[in-house]
Amino acid sequence: MDVRSALRTARARAGLSQAALAARTGTSQATVSAYERGRKQPSVQTFSRLLAAAGAGLKVEPRSWLVVEPTAAQHARVNRSLMDVLALAAALPTHHRAELRFPRLSSPSR
Numbered sequence: 001m002d003v004r005s006a007l008r009t010a011r012a013r014a015g016l017s018q019a020a021l022a023a024r025t026g027t028s029q030a031t032v033s034a035y036e037r038g039r040k041q042p043s044v045q046t047f048s049r050l051l052a053a054a055g056a057g058l059k060v061e062p063r064s065w066l067v068v069e070p071t072a073a074q075h076a077r078v079n080r081s082l083m084d085v086l087a088l089a090a091a092l093p094t095h096h097r098a099e100l101r102f103p104r105l106s107s108p109s110r
């Protein structure tokens with residue numbers, strides 16, 4: 001939902017200025033302006049209160065989530081990339097030393 005345009009549209013349909021809407025909701029005109037310009041994001045409660053003051057309402061409906069399944073070509077591309085990374089990792093030299101290459105850090109003396 002685009003809060004900016006929803007608020008601006010509701011206010012315009014009600015024939016209210018930003019100052020009038022602000023007065024109805026107990027906020028400032030600058031705050032209403034910031035919401036309409038997208039500089040600030042109102043909480044759901046504040047947004048609902050602003051819409052109600054403009055004679056509109058907030059409706060929440062359940063929605064099923066869109067699940068996008070990767071195609072076979074996408075799976076193949078990712079598989080090739082992973083195999084390339086594993087081959088590169090296997091080709092890197094590994095030399096494990098029994099002794100520590102750097103001096104141990106000791107705690108400061110008191």
